[in-house]
Amino acid sequence: MESEKNVKLTSAEMGKLWITYVGNTMGKCVLTYYLKNVDDTDIKKVLETALKLDESLIQEIKTFFKKGDFPLPIGFTDDDVNSDAPRLFHDEFYLYYLQYLGKAGLSIYSAAIPLVTKKPIRDFFINAMNDTAKLLAEVNQVLNSKGYLQNSPLIPNPEGIDFVDNQSYLKGFFGDKRTLHGLEIAHLYGNINNDITSKALIIGFAQGARHEKVRKFLERGKGINHKHIEALSKKLSENSLPSPSLLDHLVTTSTTPPFSDKLMVSHKIDMFSMKVREYANGASFNGRKDIGALYARCLLDVSLYVEDGANLIIDHNWMEQPPEAPNRNQLAKEKD
Numbered sequence: 265m266e267s268e269k270n271v272k273l274t275s276a277e278m279g280k281l282w283i284t285y286v287g288n289t290m291g292k293c294v295l296t297y298y299l300k301n302v303d304d305t306d307i308k309k310v311l312e313t314a315l316k317l318d319e320s321l322i323q324e325i326k327t328f329f330k331k332g333d334f335p336l337p338i339g340f341t342d343d344d345v346n347s348d349a350p351r352l353f354h355d356e357f358y359l360y361y362l363q364y365l366g367k368a369g370l371s372i373y374s375a376a377i378p379l380v381t382k383k384p385i386r387d388f389f390i391n392a393m394n395d396t397a398k399l400l401a402e403v404n405q406v407l408n409s410k411g412y413l414q415n416s417p418l419i420p421n422p423e424g425i426d427f428v429d430n431q432s433y434l435k436g437f438f439g440d441k442r443t444l445h446g447l448e449i450a451h452l453y454g455n456i457n458n459d460i461t462s463k464a465l466i467i468g469f470a471q472g473a474r475h476e477k478v479r480k481f482l483e484r485g486k487g488i489n490h491k492h493i494e495a496l497s498k499k500l501s502e503n504s505l506p507s508p509s510l511l512d513h514l515v516t517t518s519t520t521p522p523f524s525d526k527l528m529v530s531h532k533i534d535m536f537s538m539k540v541r542e543y544a545n546g547a548s549f550n551g552r553k554d555i556g557a558l559y560a561r562c563l564l565d566v567s568l569y570v571e572d573g574a575n576l577i578i579d580h581n582w583m584e585q586p587p588e589a590p591n592r593n594q595l596a597k598e599k600d
Contacts, residue, residue: 276376278332284321294361301350304355313402317395340526346520346523352516363404441554468515475525475580478529546559
């Protein structure tokens, strides 16, 4: 058993706990608002499960920070949400949003497990990953029961075992190109799913943005989402495969913002940062040059957007600084 006195956090533990805390305080604000504007009892139940998980993770991280003498981040608070604002989304949208929330959480928790070294913190991330996976299973079950679940398309079983015997397998720009394989289809479909959820959320956000620069930033993000949905869907349609349907109709016409501009811009930075991971993941399982080039263009789009978003929240003094290493050169200058 580790000594209770050995509580100094490593850089990896600081960073992963910090981003998990901030992300879950944001999620708590959003879910609290959703729960004030939901009618379907099944969807309400899964929202309550998600909020309970958020609150549990926040409390556990507070304990780690206290033991490690680490200052508690501000994250997002009651000041960033107006739970009494009119409904901005229909109930069905909440389920797709929870799918996104679960995938975002899993990507952070799974990456943390091999990096953290203290058993209690490692166990925390293992439990967070397991609980999030259970939440996703519950979300998909509710989606399926209500006929909302959008599954990736079916393809026939192979007739036997085969091997690739020609470099033309990698072609994609000119001449005949092979049809998509299962992993390519899965990641194209999954990335479109992320983009349609992101687009619907950003439509709702833009309707209530207070600052003009924030509204323009959100509108630009909607355009990027739209462009990527069309480009990725084209790859599926070229193989006579369907794409998931848009969710734009699940946004109401309310222009009363339930969230602060700080939360909305930060949320979109998070969603587009997840696209960086998801597009790169799709590219890593791809075997066609044209799809690889498409993912590269998408990665450039979202990377530039995230950078501009970071500049925007810095300009408004909304960016909370993550823990960082000491600047040894600056320390030496100060001594002089």
